[in-house]
Amino acid sequence: MLTNLRKKLGTIAAAVALATSATLSPSVASAAESTTWRVQSHWPGASTSYQDSLVRLKDVLEERSDGRLKLQLFEAGALFSAQETFNAVSRGIVDMGTISPSYAQNKISLAGIASGLPFAFRNVWEAAYFHQALGFEEMLRAEAAEHNVYWATDKVYPTEMVLKRPVNSMEDFKGLKIRSSGSLQTFLTDAGAAASYIPGSELYSALDAGIVDGAHWGASQGADSMALYEVAKHHVKPALNIAGTDVFIVSQRSLDKLPEDLQQIVKQALEEQFWFRTNEYQYQERVTLANAIANKGVQVNTLPEEVQNHLTQAAMKQWDKEGERSDNTKKALSMLKEFLGELGYL
Structure with a gap:
C-alpha cells in the first residue's frame, strides 16, 4: 500500500511539475523578450535636460516594463541633426526623438505657437493649463498623427x-x-x-x-x-515667453508594434513626465535664482x-x-x- 501511495504521489508531483512548467514557461519567455528603441535627442549629453528628462524617461520605462522596453540614447547630432529628427521618426528610421517644436514648423502648423508666443503667459501654470486642460496638446497630437508621430510635450518653462x-x-x-x-x-x-x-x-x-x-x-x-x-x-x-519648448516624438509604427500593455506604459509615462518635469524645472529655477540672489x-x-x-x-x-x-x-x-x-x- 505504501509503495502504491508513493507511486501515486510521484505521479501527482510529476503532473504538478509539468503543469507548473507549462504555466511558467510563457512568462519566463515573455520576460526574457525585450524591445530596444533608438532615441535621437536634440540635447547634448552634458545638458541638464538630457539627464533630467531623457535619462529619467528611459529609467521609468525600463522599470515599469520590467526590462521589456529599453531605450538606446543618442545625444544631439549623433545620428541626425535636430532639424532632421522629426522626419526620421515620422518615417520610422528611429523609434523616438526629442526636438524643439520649431524644428517641425514645416510639418506642424501649430509648432510656432507651441514654441512660445512672446509675452503671452506670465506664469508656468497658465501654459500647462493651456496645453493640458484647454486642449492645445490634443491639437498638437492630432497634427503630428498625420505624420505617423505621437507627440508629447516634455515640460513647459520660461525664457527670461x-x-x-x-x-x-x-x-x-x-x-x-x-x-x-x-x-x-x-x-x-x-x-x-x-x-x-x-x-x-x-x-x-x-x-x-x-x-x-x-x-x-x-x-x-x-x-x-x-x-x-x-x-x-x-x-x-x-518671462519673455513660457512654452513647451522640448517635446518627445514617438514613431507611431514603433508604438503600434508594442504589446498593448507596453503601449499604455509609454503613454502614461509621457503624460506623467509633463507634470513631473514642469514642476521639477520650476523648482530648480526657483532654487537657482534664490541662490543667485543670496550669493551673487x-x-x-x-x-x-x-x-x-x-x-x-x-x-x-x-x-x-x-x-x-x-x-x-x-x-x-x-x-x-x-x-x-x-x-x-x-
Whole structure:
C-alpha cells in the first residue's frame, strides 16, 4: 500500500511539475523578450535636460516594463541633426526623438505657437493649463498623427532675460542692446530694443565688454550655467515667453508594434513626465535664482506696467501673423486670447 501511495504521489508531483512548467514557461519567455528603441535627442549629453528628462524617461520605462522596453540614447547630432529628427521618426528610421517644436514648423502648423508666443503667459501654470486642460496638446497630437508621430510635450518653462542695468521706464527698455535669437529677436526688435544674435560661446565676453546690455539663455538655470550672473546682475520678470519648448516624438509604427500593455506604459509615462518635469524645472529655477540672489548679488527687475503693456501690444502683432498659418493656428490663437482675457491680461 505504501509503495502504491508513493507511486501515486510521484505521479501527482510529476503532473504538478509539468503543469507548473507549462504555466511558467510563457512568462519566463515573455520576460526574457525585450524591445530596444533608438532615441535621437536634440540635447547634448552634458545638458541638464538630457539627464533630467531623457535619462529619467528611459529609467521609468525600463522599470515599469520590467526590462521589456529599453531605450538606446543618442545625444544631439549623433545620428541626425535636430532639424532632421522629426522626419526620421515620422518615417520610422528611429523609434523616438526629442526636438524643439520649431524644428517641425514645416510639418506642424501649430509648432510656432507651441514654441512660445512672446509675452503671452506670465506664469508656468497658465501654459500647462493651456496645453493640458484647454486642449492645445490634443491639437498638437492630432497634427503630428498625420505624420505617423505621437507627440508629447516634455515640460513647459520660461525664457527670461538678464541685464547689466535695470529697466525702470520705456526709455530704459528702448535703449537696450540684447542678445537674442529666433522669434524673440524679431519681437524685441519690433518692440524697440536693439536685438542681435551672438553665439553662446561668445555671449559672456560680449556682456562683459558691453557689446550687449543683456541676454536670454533659458532662465535662471541657463544664465547661471553660462556664468552670466557674474556680469549681469538684474534678472528680469515676467518671462519673455513660457512654452513647451522640448517635446518627445514617438514613431507611431514603433508604438503600434508594442504589446498593448507596453503601449499604455509609454503613454502614461509621457503624460506623467509633463507634470513631473514642469514642476521639477520650476523648482530648480526657483532654487537657482534664490541662490543667485543670496550669493551673487543678483536682483529681480520686474518690468514697469507701461513696459509690460507695450510688450504685450508688440507681441500681439506677432501672434496674429502666427495665427494666419492654418485653421488650427487660428483656432489655437482664439483659444489663447480668450484664456488670457479671462486672466485679465488682455
